[in-house]
Amino acid sequence: MQASGFLPGVTGLFDDQTSPDAILLSHAHLDHTGLLDRTSTDIPVYATVGTSKMALAGALFANQVAIPRERFRKLVPEQPVVIGDFTVTPFSVDHSIFDCVALLIEAGGKRILYSGDLRLHGRKPGMHRRLVEVLRDRPIDLMLMEGTHFGLPDGKRTTEYDLENAIVDEVSKASGIVFASFSPQHVDRLVGFIRAAKRTGRIFVPDLYAAFVLHLVGSQLAVPVPGRDNDLRVYFPNSMMESAERKGISQKFTDLFEKCRIEIDEIVSTPEKFLMVFRPSMFPDFTMGFPENSSCIFSSWEGYLERPEWKSLIDPARKNPLHLIPLHTSGHILSQDIVRLVNAIAPQRLVPVHTFEPHEFQRQFSNVILPQDGEKMTLS
Template identity: 25%
Template sequence: MKIKIYRGTHQIGGCVTEISTEKHRIVIDFGANLPEHCQKDTLSDEELLKAVFDHKVCDGVLFTHYHGDHVGLYKKIPKDIPLYIGPTAKKILEILIQKVDSVSETGEKGLSLVQNIRCYLPGRKELFGDIKITPFMTDHSALDSYMFLIEADGKKVLFTGDFREHGIIGENNTLEKMVQAYIGKIDLLITEGTMLSRMGETQRNPIRTEAELGRRAEELFRVNKESVILVSSTNLDSIMEFYHAVPWGMDFVCDAYQAKLILTAMADKGKYYPKYRPVLIHGKPRRFYIIGDLEGLGAKENCYKADFSILKKKGFTMLARENKMVFRECMEKFSDPLIIYSKWTGYLEGKHADPKIRDFIGKHRMEILHTSGHAYVETIEKLIRLTNPEIIIPMHTEYAEKFSRIPAFAPYQDRVRVLCDGEEYCLSPFYGT
């Protein structure tokens, strides 16, 4: 089995990884570069496209999740290659791309391409010639994200994708139970390491888990009649925590696009996770008060037009996006809203600062309430301990070289192999025998 990371050995995002045997080949993720994390010497999108697909067989492209830095270049993939993603992730991506299509005047529309993506299922093996892939659902700030167990040429590789264990999906020690029951010892681990360059940020943040985020949100909602949350529309674990934290007597406000995402997540994941179920008030699900166009939603979906003359009296929590005008306009009607900032703090100041976010916050009161979508060092260490791989390849990190110097990883430093983008790593069938 051979492994080649075309992009992502030394950067966060823009990920593309190839797994091949003598006759078969699959690609994992085909992501767009995040402008703020793109390394200067990585392949451009066009170079990448040629390098990955020109004159080469490809049995499929598997996306770990719907974030743009993993799925963003899907339109460029040759149309005869089958694409795969998780079932709920596909539904969320459809809503997302429909929105993108509606605002982009030029270029190819994406919805029909996304509708054609096939779905893999959690725990069910997919065969790509002699490459066997088992997807395992994992916790991340994108709902319905997956790790892949890859088996070929008598070897076992675990590809983590983006993961963590401090969200709703990771509660009750799910990661450990899953690894022990279904994965066990592996030969090689390809692990994300996003947080390795953000360890100071983790230490400064008093909020460690999504459950803690929910508890703090409840405290804030009780003492603020107008709370406005800046959160990624697809960060559904955080959104469900916020939704559940709204006290009885107060209301929940968002736009139709956001409501569709929440309703989709509830329909699919509510069966398994109580926090993905609606709050029942006197036996009926909490209403969504919709700002802007209802886009076809109505009483059947429990959605009602927001009327701030009433909502302001009762108190409310509104999910907002800084780039949508309707949210900016209604901010002017509020008396003294508290802005809850629930995104990466790097967008607030410094070289990655986003002027639109700064502008939206303006002089309003603000509290940062956010947890990372990525694994803390101790979670990565736990995964290494549980899977006991001979080789560890870091990716999706700016700190690949420093990986083995992190104290928690000291016992494993001899196992770490830092690859360069485009370098082929051959997992010999005779290794360790």
């Protein structure tokens, strides 16, 4: 697979040659973890507890990759860990998934900062300010900086708080059920929908996936937890229960959430009472079709709407199509904020990562290096 280019050509990462000392994960999104199950099983995986939890939830509900328990090594923000000749210190950053970190890597008197995926317009702007503050006395020799938004329009600067208020406005105007479509691993967005339900007098109904995420993070965050807090009801989608039964884990979810379970009949009998997590695979559960005046707040990248399952649900030609309301803000740092953050950290050298427009960095900064895959770099 390495010869075909499917797997990166990193010696020892996927083959039986001498393995690296560690794999460092900044967060649990699939573009960062997707090849983890192909890596050599003797390599320890360093990540935050929250990243491990999100990887587990993704593996159970979204065909993603969990971190094997025996390989997991815990990273705690701002607590250095020594790995071979390197000292690694994680720093919390705000992104569209729970418990993300940037990574400071020190060895031989040199410092590399990997930004991870991050943004400055989320619910926790203090995180990037803390990062800049801590690094003020630690000059960075090389920074690996994500640049997703370079080459894309920033659009209106919408924070998660702005988005919550917009959700409240839409839910307040709705006369029927309001569905919410988003990634449950985006805990800040999940909290925003829960708060919107509370502010509009509705009952928030997570599906099993979202309920399990709340269960996992409830020991780390002050969030409502289904089964412990009375404000939530949990819907058990047929497709998720069938999958759980195939995996032999359906009883786990029944035990966790049975006492707050809600059935589809109760939902459709009084749809105006609910703000409910939704995904297209749940549509067959509504055997009589969507309740009248149903709407769906779509809070993800709009490119997903080109998928056939979404196109069929919002097709104006169908009987009672789902009324879609796109409301979203990016999980990635905006172009203007890339410039702000890099200038604040002031690395000696800068390498773009996670971008389709690496040359845009050269237009913005004078210290950019564009190495090729596999090219070795020496910090002198």
